[in-house]
Amino acid sequence: MTPNIAPAEPRQTPGLAPIPPVATRPIVEVKSVSKTYAGGVEALSGISLDFPEGRLTTLLGPSGCGKTTLLKIIAGLIPASGGQVFVDGREVKGPGPERAFVFQDFALMPWASVIRNVAFGLELRGIAHGEREAIAERHIARVGLKGFERKYPHELSGGMRQRVGLARALAVDAKVVLMDEPFSAVDEQTRRKFQEELLELVANEGKSFIFVTHSIEEAVYVSDRIALLSRRPSRVSAIIEPKIVRGGDPEKIRRDSAYLDVVEDIWQQLKHYLD
Amino acid sequence: MVISGIRLPMMTSLIVWAVIWEIAGHTDAGFILPPLSRIVWRVFEIVPTASFLDALLITGRAFLLGNAIAIGIGVPLGILMGRSVIADRLLLPWVNLFLSAPLSALVPVIMVLFGLGETTIVLVVVLFSMWIIVLNTRAGVRAISPSLVEMARSFGANGWQAFSRIYLWAALPEILAGIRLGMIRAVKGVVIGQLLVSVVGFGTLFEIYQSHFLMEHFWALLLVLFSFAFTLNELLAGLERRFAYYAASR
Amino acid sequence: MQISDLASALPARREPPASYWRDALIHPLVLRLVSFAAVLALWEYAGRIPLSPAFPTFLETMGGLGAIIADGTLYKAFLITLHPLVIGLAVSVLLGVALGVLMGLHEPSEWLIAPVFVIAQAAPLAALIPILTFAYGIGLTAKIMTVCIMAMPVIVLNTLGAVRNTPKSLLEMSRSFLASRSQSIRLVILPAASPMIFAGLRLGCAAAFIGVILAELLITPTGIGDVISYNQSVADYPKMYAAILAIIVFSVLFIELLERIELTLFRPESRA
Numbered sequence: 001m002t003p004n005i006a007p008a009e010p011r012q013t014p015g016l017a018p019i020p021p022v023a024t025r026p027i028v029e030v031k032s033v034s035k036t037y038a039g040g041v042e043a044l045s046g047i048s049l050d051f052p053e054g055r056l057t058t059l060l061g062p063s064g065c066g067k068t069t070l071l072k073i074i075a076g077l078i079p080a081s082g083g084q085v086f087v088d089g090r091e092v093k094g095p096g097p098e099r100a101f102v103f104q105d106f107a108l109m110p111w112a113s114v115i116r117n118v119a120f121g122l123e124l125r126g127i128a129h130g131e132r133e134a135i136a137e138r139h140i141a142r143v144g145l146k147g148f149e150r151k152y153p154h155e156l157s158g159g160m161r162q163r164v165g166l167a168r169a170l171a172v173d174a175k176v177v178l179m180d181e182p183f184s185a186v187d188e189q190t191r192r193k194f195q196e197e198l199l200e201l202v203a204n205e206g207k208s209f210i211f212v213t214h215s216i217e218e219a220v221y222v223s224d225r226i227a228l229l230s231r232r233p234s235r236v237s238a239i240i241e242p243k244i245v246r247g248g249d250p251e252k253i254r255r256d257s258a259y260l261d262v263v264e265d266i267w268q269q270l271k272h273y274l275d
Numbered sequence: 276m277v278i279s280g281i282r283l284p285m286m287t288s289l290i291v292w293a294v295i296w297e298i299a300g301h302t303d304a305g306f307i308l309p310p311l312s313r314i315v316w317r318v319f320e321i322v323p324t325a326s327f328l329d330a331l332l333i334t335g336r337a338f339l340l341g342n343a344i345a346i347g348i349g350v351p352l353g354i355l356m357g358r359s360v361i362a363d364r365l366l367l368p369w370v371n372l373f374l375s376a377p378l379s380a381l382v383p384v385i386m387v388l389f390g391l392g393e394t395t396i397v398l399v400v401v402l403f404s405m406w407i408i409v410l411n412t413r414a415g416v417r418a419i420s421p422s423l424v425e426m427a428r429s430f431g432a433n434g435w436q437a438f439s440r441i442y443l444w445a446a447l448p449e450i451l452a453g454i455r456l457g458m459i460r461a462v463k464g465v466v467i468g469q470l471l472v473s474v475v476g477f478g479t480l481f482e483i484y485q486s487h488f489l490m491e492h493f494w495a496l497l498l499v500l501f502s503f504a505f506t507l508n509e510l511l512a513g514l515e516r517r518f519a520y521y522a523a524s525r
Numbered sequence: 526m527q528i529s530d531l532a533s534a535l536p537a538r539r540e541p542p543a544s545y546w547r548d549a550l551i552h553p554l555v556l557r558l559v560s561f562a563a564v565l566a567l568w569e570y571a572g573r574i575p576l577s578p579a580f581p582t583f584l585e586t587m588g589g590l591g592a593i594i595a596d597g598t599l600y601k602a603f604l605i606t607l608h609p610l611v612i613g614l615a616v617s618v619l620l621g622v623a624l625g626v627l628m629g630l631h632e633p634s635e636w637l638i639a640p641v642f643v644i645a646q647a648a649p650l651a652a653l654i655p656i657l658t659f660a661y662g663i664g665l666t667a668k669i670m671t672v673c674i675m676a677m678p679v680i681v682l683n684t685l686g687a688v689r690n691t692p693k694s695l696l697e698m699s700r701s702f703l704a705s706r707s708q709s710i711r712l713v714i715l716p717a718a719s720p721m722i723f724a725g726l727r728l729g730c731a732a733a734f735i736g737v738i739l740a741e742l743l744i745t746p747t748g749i750g751d752v753i754s755y756n757q758s759v760a761d762y763p764k765m766y767a768a769i770l771a772i773i774v775f776s777v778l779f780i781e782l783l784e785r786i787e788l789t790l791f792r793p794e795s796r797a
Contacts, residue, residue, distance in 0.1 A: 077697050095701045107698035111716045111794050121702040123712070152794035172702065288637045289644075307660045364556035369564070375727070375780050376773045377734035379742070383753055384769060387579040387762070459647055466649035467735075470743060485655045493656065501648040508647040
């Protein structure tokens with residue numbers, strides 16, 4: 001069971017990849033997307049990338065490499081300077097109901113209770129009060145916050161706040177969940193717990209996840225597929241599919257030699273960016 | 276704002292307002308609001324006069340003296356309140372009270388106690404500007420990271436060294452903000468004081484122009500005062516920005 | 526006093542309860558009472574020296590207060606003073622918040638209008654009072670206008686800043702969950718801005734009180750301004766001081782009340 005590191009060759013030879021990629025159709029397709037900010041900073045340069053359905057794909061790269069920019073372009077929050085993004089076969093022109101976003105800084109409304117925050121997406125869609133609260137309650141319980149429905153964000157710990165952000169994204173039942181370094185603002189223990197729960201979500205929800213992180217360990221632990229981004233202007237430098245056997249004791253994975261090998265491999269690739 | 280690709284700086288819209296003022300000045304409203312051009316001419320006419328320079332001197336002196344007193348009392352008081360819980364609890368209610376109280380009601384008290392002279396104006400300036408300086412200094416001192424204080428202590432700093440090398444510098448962004456806000460309040464205070472006392476500094480000129488219906492003169496005086504207040508604000512804000520770079524990273 | 530004062534004020538390192546009475550003594554409420562008692566005692570003492578013939582003692586002032594309350598002077602004066610204050614404040618709040626929100630959401634109007642208020646905020650607008658008197662006479666209108674020019678700039682600029690400072694991530698969040706423009710204004714921008722808008726309203730209120738008293742002292746003596754200047758002219762200092770004390774206490778309580786209303790009506794999270 002060797003980790004599968006394929007350099008991102010130009011796409012004209014998709015059939016020749018040494019080991020076939022995860023065999024599902026892409027739910028999100030990024031086609032030669034580039035982004036140049038006003039002022040001339042080139043963040044992304046011609047990125048092409050597929051995201052398989054029902055899996056968790058991670059954008060991994062050094063700080064400031066434009067991974068969040070790419071995620072927000074997929075979300076429709078910022079426009080690309082060039083190229084196209086397709087979600088479920090339709091071109092992205094702005095935010096859409098088939099995508100939900102989990103924010104790095106949680107983006108909870110401090111004046112609204114947990115349940116209102118979770119139901120916010122449904123409220124905006126005009127779903128009746130009773131119905132949206134019922135849905136929200138289900139998802140609050142799903143992320144383990146039962147009993148905290150009437151609390152306010154400032155009464156919760158960082159980890160709990162991000163659970164609210166996650167429940168809000170799940171509540172709108174989007175096909176694709178976009179997560180922007182969701183665990184970077186929580187402590188290490190909570191972070192590990194989150195990672196385990198995220199694996200469970202990916203396995204059970206049947207949704208596609210796109211995950212941004214700068215932590216190699218986190219990426220290898222949670223991902224079905226990792227897109228390694230180079231430094232600005234960012235390109236895909238490698239696609240990695242850590243074939244790690246999940247299930248069983250989560251702690252075992254962290255000691256698994258396959259896991260450690262992938263981590264080491266990625267580290268070797270990223271190391272030269274630090275000079 | 277951007278119009279057809281050209282970025283218009285914020286204050287450029289004042290040109291629009293100046294034109295509107297000029298036009299309004301040539302209508303019936305001109306009796307109350309003379310055309311801007313004539314007011315500007317009048318500025319050049321009255322500024323060199325002895326009565327104006329005299330008023331400027333007296334007002335400027337009261338303003339500077341008042342501010343010096345307010346800073347001299349306000350900053351140490353704020354640092355004391357930021358460091359000592361007891362002093363804070365004893366004094367904070369009063370600082371808050373004077374900060375939001377209608378201080379114009381206290382001007383008559385100062386007038387009956389200290390007469391219709393310069394002392395009264397100085398005290399009005401102190402009364403208007405001091406409290407915000409105290410409150411901002413206190414906030415600045417409270418925002419100092421405890422580890423910075425512990426660092427000083429671990430390197431053996433004594434009380435005075437901690438005050439002069441750590442507290443004063445670490446709280447400087449807030450102190451400067453407090454001084455700027457205090458000075459803006461002081462400008463308002465000095466004008467309110469002189470309007471009420473009306474025999475000192477610009478108060479005399481206000482009185483003369485007002486009683487002789489010299490609207491152009493009156494507006495010219497206002498123009499000078501307003502420009503002064505605005506320039507002062509901008510200068511102090513610029514100074515504040517030079518020190519604010521480390522406010523976020525303390 | 527040592528450097529450790531600051532450190533010991535932090536909750537993290539609590540000393541064991543050294544002495545019970547010391548804790549009770551530095552209790553906030555006790556210290557507040559001590560503080561007020563000390564200042565009032567000082568006032569009484571300074572009045573008895575006497576500091577100046579025009580400086581009545583605290584008790585004399587209380588006597589004066591009793592007198593103007595008993596003969597109804599204070600009550601009638603307050604009614605008259607409140608008239609321009611309430612109208613001026615209502616106009617300033619409605620117009621000021623509306624203008625601030627408009628400028629916060631619409632850049633061209635900010636470009637056009639904001640500089641006027643930036644200057645007005647820094648400028649000693651009280652100097653406009655004589656001109657307002659020329660324009661509107663010595664009646665109610667000039668006094669209402671005085672209240673407006675004093676109160677409005679801070680309300681407008683705070684509202685503008687509040688709307689502008691809506692956290693970027695909340696705006697992105699509402700967009701990503703498909704909020705329409707009006708939904709994001711109503712459900713995100715205004716609630717996020719409301720604490721700072723209310724802070725502006727409190728400052729506006731304080732400025733409005735300054736304005737109304739100034740108007741009553743400068744334009745024509747009416748209401749509280751009349752009680753102050755009349756008693757000043759007949760050298761009945763206890764009554765003069767009592768009137769000043771009354772309006773200051775009233776304004777502080779008024780602003781306090783505003784804060785309570787804000788907390789109960791608009792800030793569910795702070796009550797939780």
